[in-house]
Structure formats: structure tokens, C-alpha cells
Amino acid sequence: MTKELEHQFIAEFERHQNVIHKICRIYTNHQDAHNDLFQEITIQLWKAYPKFRREAKFSTWMYRIGLNTAITLYRKRQKRIRTQAFDTELLKLEATEYDANQEAQLTLLYKAIHQLSDIDKALVFLYLEEKPYKEISETLGMSEVNARVKMNRIKKRLKKLLNP
Amino acid sequence: MEGLDLLKRDWKRLGDTCPKLSYQDIYELIHKKSSSIVKWLFVICLGEFAFWGLLTIFIPESYLEIYQVLNLKTLAIVAQIVHYLVLAGFLLLFYKNYQSISVTDNTGLLMKNILRTRKTVHYYIVYNIGMYILFTVVINIIMFLNPEMLYDMVPEAAEFPINESLFFTIMLISQLLALIIVSGLLYLFYRLIYGILLKRLKANYKELQKLTL
Structure with missing residues (x-):
């Protein structure tokens, strides 16, 4: 090269x-x-x-x-x-940007994401990067419908975690 | 703002506040060695090919005398030639499958190609064990049908009386024991090496398979 x-x-x-x-x-x-x-x-x-x-x-x-x-x-x-x-050490939330409640929410969310499976983590990552579902499904080699369904389930799970 | 919106906002912040590596840092990184599972798989597979391929070379000549005694010398030579042809075939297939592994494929296809490459070697091992069992069975049948041939093999110095049925029982048990020990070792080897190497990949592939329909 x-x-x-x-x-x-x-x-x-x-x-x-x-x-x-x-x-x-x-x-x-x-x-x-x-x-x-x-x-x-x-x-x-x-x-x-x-x-x-x-x-x-x-x-x-x-x-x-x-x-x-x-x-x-x-x-x-x-x-x-x-x-x-x-988790908290690495993600270093900046206290000035968030109030205590937001900070707690973010810590909880990142912790939950770290506990997801490798495939689910990839879905969350591409979702957070605002990639369209077509691209998500093509990148991971799954059907678009399944990518959508799976992501919705993850979102629900994360929401439930914040509002039990 | 709360929940997922908050997460999305923080995600953007994360992108902007990431530590930046300098040109020199990146230069040093790309000259480091990869330790990807594909690399390990390649090394282990080549090791297995070498082990089974070279096994016949290290079998002592005296061990092969049994073929001569049982008039199977020609068969043994033919089998050896076939063995090397099959080895060449498997190596070719392995190389082709290995070449098909591309990190730019979609995740599902990449996993499929890695597992396919590993399966090539798996079939090669199954073939070897299969042939080993087949030869053992064939030799045993011939021995049982022509017990007198075997007496030629017993060294003349052994002047103890040979009890025919005891002799065969001992032979059969020792062969069975050898088979169990070899299979056990192979099983352990597979569980350990491939278990460590491919456990996560297999689980991820299974999960992804469910999402492809």
C-alpha cells in the first residue's frame, strides 16, 4: 500500500x-x-x-x-x-448542562443500553445516528419490518425503565 | 426534555466531545496487529489441516505392517493418495470460503461466511474420523474372518500360549479405548477452542437469523 x-x-x-x-x-x-x-x-x-x-x-x-x-x-x-x-466514569455527564433528574435519567438509559444484546446495541446506535430503517436493515442484514418492530420494542423498554 | 429525546441530544453532544486522535496516533494504530477472530480462526484451521494432513507421515512403518499381513497394502496406498486429494480439495474450499469473508458485507452475511469457513474444517475433521472408524471396522472384520493371519504378527520370541478369544477381546477393548480417548480429546479441543472463539458470534448469528424473515 x-x-x-x-x-x-x-x-x-x-x-x-x-x-x-x-x-x-x-x-x-x-x-x-x-x-x-x-x-x-x-x-x-x-x-x-x-x-x-x-x-x-x-x-x-x-x-x-x-x-x-x-x-x-x-x-x-x-x-x-x-x-x-x-458507565458513569466513561460517559462523564456534564453537570452544567443537565439538572439532577436529567442526569439520573441519562445514567439509567446508558446503563440499560450497555445491557442490551450486541445486535440491539447496533440498532440503538443507528437509531441514535438517525439512520433510516432501510439503511439500518441493509447494514445489519435483517428485514426492514423487523428492524422497525425490534427498535420500537427497545424504545418501549427504555421508556418503561424511566417511568416504571 | 426527557427520556429518549434527552438521550438523542446527549448522543449529539457525545459526538462533539469525543477525544480526537491526532494524525500521528492514527498512523501508529494502523501499523498495529489485528487480533480479530477471523485471524485466529485462520491460524487454528491451518493448524488442524496440518495436524491431520501430517498425521500419516508420522505413523511408524511397523504400524503399517498390519496392512501387509492382511493383504491390504494396495488399499492402504490408494487410501493415502485419496487422503491427500481430499486434503487438497478441502484446503481449496477453505481458501475460497475464507476469501469470501468481507468486513464490508452486511453483518448477517459476514457471520454466515465466517461460520461457513469454520464448517469446512469441521467437515474435514468429520471425514478424517469417519475414515479412521471405517478402516478400523474393515481391519477388524478381516481379522475376525482370518484369525490365522494375525499369528504371523506375534513376535516369535513370545512363547506364551495364545488364547484366541482373550487375544481378540483385548484387541477389541484397546481399540475401543483408543477411540474413546481420541474422541474425548477432540471433543474437549472443540469445546474449548471454538467455544471460546465463536460462542458470541454464534449467539449473535442466531439472534440475527430470527430477524431476517
Whole structure:
């Protein structure tokens, strides 16, 4: 792979890296695990880059590889997994932006999301990124109807969690 | 604002406040080694191919004398040639399936291709065990039908009287024990290696399968 290609990739990646950070936030609850997954996704993106045909946007291409790595390819390193206590540490809610009630709600929601299955996490992630259901279903390889039904169920569950 | 709207708003904030890696950081990252399960799968599968493929080479010559005694030498040679042809076929299929694994496919297809690649090796192992059992059965049948052939195999130095039925019982039990031990070890190996490697993937694939209809 040429130096030019490498430079092009890094420059593009640098601009869109927040997509990968957000995937890592959904799938990990500890900074070490976050960095680990971030590294694996970056490597997978770089490996796939020479074949990237630009039929899709760079960020869309990143979504797909990022989620595929998180759900399928990533091998969790057992020794680094610790307990739940990291949710709040990692998500660092900014006290000035939210009142105490909102802060409590957000903490609860992120905790609930971390307990979802890998597939459900991907659905929530794409939903939060405001992707249309057609794209969600194509990215994950499920039917559009099922993606919609499943997401509605997750939303209901999250709402119920906040208003028991 | 509350509930999911609050979450959506915070999600946007999260995107803006993410730590940003510098050009140099990213450069260093892409030169690190991947530890993806596909890479591990590839290494383990090649190891299995090598193990079963090379097994025949390490069988001592004396062990093969039984084929000579039972007039099965030609069959053994043919079987060996077929064995290597089959190995080549499986390797080709494995390579083709491995090449079909693409991280840019949709998640369901990616999982399917990974599991298919792993299945190729699984069938290869089943084939090997199948052949092992088949050969054991064939040799046993021939031995039982022609017990006198076996006496040629007993070293002349052994001057103890041979009790025919005891001899066969011992042979049968030892073969059965060998089969159980080998199967047990293989089972453990599979549970351990593939269990660790593919447990999560299989569960996710199952979940996704339910959503494809």
C-alpha cells in the first residue's frame, strides 16, 4: 500500500473518527476496552480501505465496518473486563448542562443500553445516528419490518425503565 | 426534555466531545496487529489441516505392517493418495470460503461466511474420523474372518500360549479405548477452542437469523 493511500486514509479517518468513538461507547464500558475496540476497528478499516470504491460515503462505509467489527470480529480480552462501575466514569455527564433528574435519567438509559444484546446495541446506535430503517436493515442484514418492530420494542423498554 | 429525546441530544453532544486522535496516533494504530477472530480462526484451521494432513507421515512403518499381513497394502496406498486429494480439495474450499469473508458485507452475511469457513474444517475433521472408524471396522472384520493371519504378527520370541478369544477381546477393548480417548480429546479441543472463539458470534448469528424473515 502506498504512502499516498495511507495519508489519504488517515486524513479522512481523522475527520470522521467520532463515529468510531461512538460505536466504542455503545459496546464497551471501560476505557481500556474502548481503546482496544477502537484499535481493532481502525485496523479493519485500513485493511479494507484499498477496496473502498466510494459508492457510499466514507462515514457510511465506516458505520458498516465499525459495527461488523464490534459485533462479529472483535475478540474481547477477558482480563480487561471489569464491572459495571465504569458507565458513569466513561460517559462523564456534564453537570452544567443537565439538572439532577436529567442526569439520573441519562445514567439509567446508558446503563440499560450497555445491557442490551450486541445486535440491539447496533440498532440503538443507528437509531441514535438517525439512520433510516432501510439503511439500518441493509447494514445489519435483517428485514426492514423487523428492524422497525425490534427498535420500537427497545424504545418501549427504555421508556418503561424511566417511568416504571 | 426527557427520556429518549434527552438521550438523542446527549448522543449529539457525545459526538462533539469525543477525544480526537491526532494524525500521528492514527498512523501508529494502523501499523498495529489485528487480533480479530477471523485471524485466529485462520491460524487454528491451518493448524488442524496440518495436524491431520501430517498425521500419516508420522505413523511408524511397523504400524503399517498390519496392512501387509492382511493383504491390504494396495488399499492402504490408494487410501493415502485419496487422503491427500481430499486434503487438497478441502484446503481449496477453505481458501475460497475464507476469501469470501468481507468486513464490508452486511453483518448477517459476514457471520454466515465466517461460520461457513469454520464448517469446512469441521467437515474435514468429520471425514478424517469417519475414515479412521471405517478402516478400523474393515481391519477388524478381516481379522475376525482370518484369525490365522494375525499369528504371523506375534513376535516369535513370545512363547506364551495364545488364547484366541482373550487375544481378540483385548484387541477389541484397546481399540475401543483408543477411540474413546481420541474422541474425548477432540471433543474437549472443540469445546474449548471454538467455544471460546465463536460462542458470541454464534449467539449473535442466531439472534440475527430470527430477524431476517
